[in-house]
Amino acid sequence: MRATLRWAHSDLRRHRGEALFLVLATAGIVASLLLATALFGYATNPWQRVFTQAHGAHVTLHTTAAADAGRLAGLDGVESVSGPYPTASLTLASKGGRASVELRSTPAEPEVGRPLITSGHWLDPATPGGVVLESRLARALLTAPGDTLTVPGSARRLTVVGIADSSEPRYRPGERPGLVWALPAAVPEPVGQVVGLRLTDPGDSGYAVQRAVTELGAGAIGEVATWQQARAEAQGDNRLLGQVLGLFGLGALVAAGFAVHGAIATRIRGHLRDLSVLKAIGFTPGQVVRVFLVQHLVYALLGAVAAAALTEALGGAVPGRLGDAVDVWQGLPGHTAALFAVPAGAVLFIGATTGLAAWRAGRVPPVPVPRPAAPPAGRLTGLARRALGARVPPALVLGWHKAFGRRSRSLGAVARLTLPLLLIVVALSAWTTIDRFHSSPERMGMPTALGVRADASLDDARARALLERDPQVAAAYPGVEVAALVPGQTATIALRGLGTRAEPYPYTLAEGRTARGPHEAVAGQGLLDLLHVRVGDWVRMTVGERPQILHIVGRSIEPENAGRVISTSLDTLRAGDPDLRPSRYQLRLEPGADPEEVAARLASAGRGHLDVHTVANPADGLSPLRAVVLGLIAILALIGLIELLTAIGGTVREGERDLLALKAIGLSPRQITAVTVTATAGTALVAMLLAVVLGLPLAHWLIDAQGRSSGIGAGIAQGPSPLLLLLLGTAAVLGAAALAALPAARAARRRLADTLGAVA
Structure with a gap:
């Protein structure tokens, strides 16, 4: 036991930075997973608590004043x-x-x-x-x-x-x-x-709506709301935040596990002789495995316990929604179990990856195996020889060869470094998408900034004149919105008539084209999913007693009403109801106009006849996501740092045997240092290129998948700017080179006697 502790202590002294970063990365991963758990509980529990205590209705029906709604009490179910x-x-x-x-x-x-x-x-x-x-x-x-x-x-x-x-x-x-x-x-x-x-059966809400429509008549039903819709609306952005935290937390956990696996595998290759000596003096394979396993389990346990303690003690003090989520979560029945299960799961995963790598240490034979005189990757490739003949600096050629000469090891190192960088690219894409909702709302389904409702005392001409009189109102689009029963009469959707054929409403389309002719419409993703239709189909709905048949010619990005919206021109709706008059207006403002100031002016000018409100931006509820993204990037950067330190240590140790040969061919210590720096920077460069190539499509797929599930629809994903990606890549490559410079310089200036001892 004493020898085991001494070995672990010696290894800790040699890899203090790596141990610290592993503890910090584990703490960040566990904290993000705990916060994700809290957000999921916070998203579901408050509404569920209210619904249970209030003995909530599973179906809420709005009917006409003349409907005999009391008859619904006799329906089956x-x-x-x-x-x-x-x-x-x-x-x-x-x-x-x-x-x-x-x-x-x-x-x-x-x-x-x-x-x-x-x-x-x-x-x-x-x-x-x-x-x-x-x-x-x-x-x-x-x-x-x-x-x-x-x-x-x-x-x-x-x-x-x-x-x-x-x-x-x-x-x-x-x-x-x-x-x-x-x-x-x-x-x-x-x-x-x-x-x-x-x-009696909460899952039978669709059938109950059908029976109610049959009993009262379609013309008596105005709007339908089910408990599933109310729950989804109540969960809202909290569930999305929980999904983001959980996804990146799990991704970071996998990246950390791979980083630990690579660190141990590299360390084993560098200490084969030491491991053989341990076997020779009586260490069993199980004891050797336990040295690595226990050591890294302790690191992971320290990080997990610290994260759990900090989340429990200080999580409620975090301002905003995250703090509220932790406060609510701490009062839920499953809080204690989750507080132990999440850190334990993270520690066990890191332990499993550690055990796989440490198992190789247990297989090291007690008699050192002589190293081959010429490793498989020792010979320069034809391309490398031509580069040397073309007077490319030898340090660059040899550094690139060292980084990618051994294909299996090179691919492993690049893959382990690519994973955290790829997740950083995905996180930056999420940040950019949220920023685009604020900076360019017209491209994200919000071409107008203000909505106005006019009372019955104002006719259309007077209302539009009043709105367009403001110098900062660029356009006012008249419209109406009614609730329509879907085919099958199981739910209601929002049917909108906005703009006219002469002044069409500027919808943000992700698919198809704008509605130009009669009976043409565009629909949100939520409606397409609800009705199981797609662009090009015809749909029939019921507005009161009047059927409305529309041809869906495009899919719009629709942030409102969970995307359960079908929109056409006001002229199309007036064709079926000539007495229809606009009841709402959407206002597009001049660039640079402040919506709050314009809304205040219009409300004052309307003298009580106008209800003016700013258009809700779905990104407003995601402001905590910015802090979340920054924290996740920091965690992923720590994991990438661990992998870089591992790659640098392995490159330096493997370079010790080549030191005499490099000096013999005339390379100076500075050039020898440049070989190691080039190898590390080359690994970081290739990893960054792969992260961008793979990360951008992955980010678009994940964000668009979330958009589809929320009803907004695909087409909202935005990647980081090329300049930001260039800065990230430059920071990764230069950071890797800077980290490698000092240990590489020390190794290049070692005495010849030390070098002979190292390769003996």
Whole structure:
């Protein structure tokens, strides 16, 4: 045991930097995996908790005011019903903010879909003008219990008496109105009603919608929302962040395992004589294997324990969503198990890769095998000899030959270094894609910056004149949006009519062409997946009692409504309904215009008749991803550094036997140093080229796959700029050369007696 400890201690002293980097890299990998676990729990649990406590509805139906929605309670598979509750659409204002809301007449607290009061209290007949706001809507309006809300354009006032969490789809500016519960006296003129269905089989929501449409008629159904949609919306960006952290964490773990494997294999090749001596003095193969295995398991264990301790103690203090995720995760039932399982899994994986490499050390024979006089890669290739004849500096030729002369070892070293560099290229692509959402939103499905809803008192001509009067409004596109039942009547989608044939809306197309003729439309990826159609197909949907048949001629990048959107021109919708008038406008601003300032001016000019909001950018919720990407790049850089140190150590040790020959042919110590530096830099250069060639297509595939799964659609991936890739490659090559310079210079200046001892 004493001899084993002395060997491990001696090895640690010789490779302190490598040991430190391995501990740090393991800590970063385990921390990223723990944060990914926390984000997955945070994405699912809050909504699931609210849904369970609220006894949430599996299907929520918006119907006309005349529909007999009470009949739905008798449908097969319906366990219980909430409502029907009369509803009205309003615009509420508070502290300079505005929001479109659904005012829901609720005489008593519902049993199904019960709002969970987080502050204040439930509706009280003593306050007939009191309302309870859904929590996200309350945050958007900056309101709290006791505040007063106004209805623009009228003298009406509502008093906030409570804030509540709801399991229904939440408020999204410009897409979904906020939910407000009120007493019947506060909803004097309802225009519709809503009913919630609790099913005996939650997975049967599609069939339940079909039965409801059959019972009430397609014309009675306005909009349908299922619990699956509400859950997906609630998870939102948190799940994406968790996927990114998990993917890169696992990739970094694999890269770290390969780096450890390569380090041990290189060390074994450099210490064959020492290992033979250990065998000769009585070490068993198992003891030799344990020396390497235990040593690297200790490194991995130190990093994993440090990561788990820091995540547990300080994770909640991280500002923003990551800190919130850790706080919620620490209160979940599976938190303790995950806190032990994730670090243990990482340590076991590193242990497995260590064991595979250490097993070779156990097979070293106790009697040293003489090294061959001429290794297989010892002879120069014809290309190398021609390069020397062409007076290419010998250091460059011999360095390149040393790096790639032994094909199997060269490929292994390049592959191990390529993996972390490839993941860095993928991370930079994710960063660039997020930046493109902000810098060039028109290329990412957001050609307009503002959305406007006009009330019924403004006709189209007056509304457009009012909007286009602002000097920073480049164009105002009139439009309407209605809910349409899909074929099979299992769900609703958003049917939009935007722009006219004379002034078409500038959709961002990823496939096909724009809709120019009658009955032509473009659709989002979410709709294509929902209906199992593709560009070129015809689709039939139902708007009220009226069928609408459209020809999908293009696929647009659609960030809203999970991509379940089909868009055509306003003229096409007016052909089926001549009385249709625009109810919304999308505004394209002049370059450099501030959307917030323009929105404030238009709201003021509208005098309560315009509800102006900025178009939501899906990248706004991904701001924590920037810090995540930086942290992952740092972890991957540490892993790459480990591999470089391994490659440098192996190159220097293998170069000791060539030192006498190089000096004999007249190379100076500086030239001998340049041989090793060239070999290391050449390995880094080839690895970087492979990382770019393989990493860019991989990044595009991963980002577009995520875009397809979220409904936005493929075509959003953006690679890093050539300048950034050039800087990354230059840093990798120059960094490798700088790391190799000092050990190579020391080896080149060794005394001849030392060299003879090394090769004996």
